[in-house]
Amino acid sequence: MTLVEICVSDVPSALAAEKAGADRVELCADLGQGGTTPSLGAVEVALRTLRRVGVRVMVRPRGGDFRVGEVERQVMLADIAAIRALANPHGLAVGVVVGALTADGQLDRPVLADLIEAAGPLPVTVHKAFDEIDDQTAALEQIVDLGADAILTSGGAPSALAGAARIAALGSRAAGRLRVIAAGGIRSANVDEVLARTGATEIHLRAPIQRAGRETTDPDEVRRVVARRPRPWAGDQ
Numbered sequence: 001m002t003l004v005e006i007c008v009s010d011v012p013s014a015l016a017a018e019k020a021g022a023d024r025v026e027l028c029a030d031l032g033q034g035g036t037t038p039s040l041g042a043v044e045v046a047l048r049t050l051r052r053v054g055v056r057v058m059v060r061p062r063g064g065d066f067r068v069g070e071v072e073r074q075v076m077l078a079d080i081a082a083i084r085a086l087a088n089p090h091g092l093a094v095g096v097v098v099g100a101l102t103a104d105g106q107l108d109r110p111v112l113a114d115l116i117e118a119a120g121p122l123p124v125t126v127h128k129a130f131d132e133i134d135d136q137t138a139a140l141e142q143i144v145d146l147g148a149d150a151i152l153t154s155g156g157a158p159s160a161l162a163g164a165a166r167i168a169a170l171g172s173r174a175a176g177r178l179r180v181i182a183a184g185g186i187r188s189a190n191v192d193e194v195l196a197r198t199g200a201t202e203i204h205l206r207a208p209i210q211r212a213g214r215e216t217t218d219p220d221e222v223r224r225v226v227a228r229r230p231r232p233w234a235g236d237q
Helices: 011-019 040-049 070-085 109-119 128-132 136-146 164-174 191-198 219-228
Strands: 003-008 024-027 054-058 094-098 124-126 150-153 179-183 202-205 208-211 214-217
Touching (some): 003 011, 011 024, 011 040, 011 214, 011 219, 024 040, 040 054, 040 070, 070 094, 070 109, 094 109, 109 124, 109 136, 128 136, 128 150, 136 164, 150 164, 164 179, 164 191, 191 219
Parallel strands (some): 003 024, 003 202, 024 054, 054 094, 094 124, 179 202
Antiparallel strands (some): 208 214
8 A cells, every 4th residue: 555644844744744644744944945843842742632543753954955054963862752752642653854065966875874873772763865866876885784664856857757767766776775755746637647657655745735825734735635645455555
C-alpha cells in the first residue's frame, strides 16, 4: 500500500491530516521558507494529541540555502536531543528530517553524520536539499552509508512528475536499502500518474487550502489522495 505523508505547519493541521486518513505527517514551521524547525511545544502537543500517524519533525534552523554553519549544527543537535527527550505517550513512529550541503552543492557528510548519530534510533529522512545535488546516484550511496532511513525527492526536477524517471531510477538503485519518498506538486488529480511513473511506495504532499486568511491542510484533498492510492490484495496482508 502506498504510504501518504502530509506536510503540515501546525498541530491542528496534523490532527486534520490524521483524521482524513494520512499515514504520516511531517511537522514544520514556516512552509513559505520550505519548512523550518517547529517549536518544541508544537512537537510535544502533536505527540500528545495524535493517536495513529507517524510523525517526522523538520530540523532546519532557518530558511535559505542548506549550508550549515557550526552554530547552526549545534542548534540542530540540540533540537534533535530535545525531540528525543519528549514523551511519546501513544507510541507514535517518530523521526527527524534533516539536510546539509557544502558550498559547492555536495552532501555535507560530516554534518549529516553528526545529525544521524544524534538521532540514534529515530529514523532520519534527508529532505529536498538532495534535489540540489547534481550526481544524485552518488549522493544516494553516501546517504545509505551514513545510515539515513529515507530521502525526499522530486528527482532534481520542479515536480515529481517532471522527475519521475529519476525517482524511479533512484528507487531501483536503493533496492530496499533506503526509502525513496516522491514529492513535489503531488495532488489527487495526478497521484495515479505519479505512482505509475515513479514506482514510489511513499508520497509526500502539502494539501494546502486558504482559510481565515492563512494556509492550512485541506482534509478533503487528503481523503482524495488516500482514496486513490493502491491497496494490497487481501491475500497479501
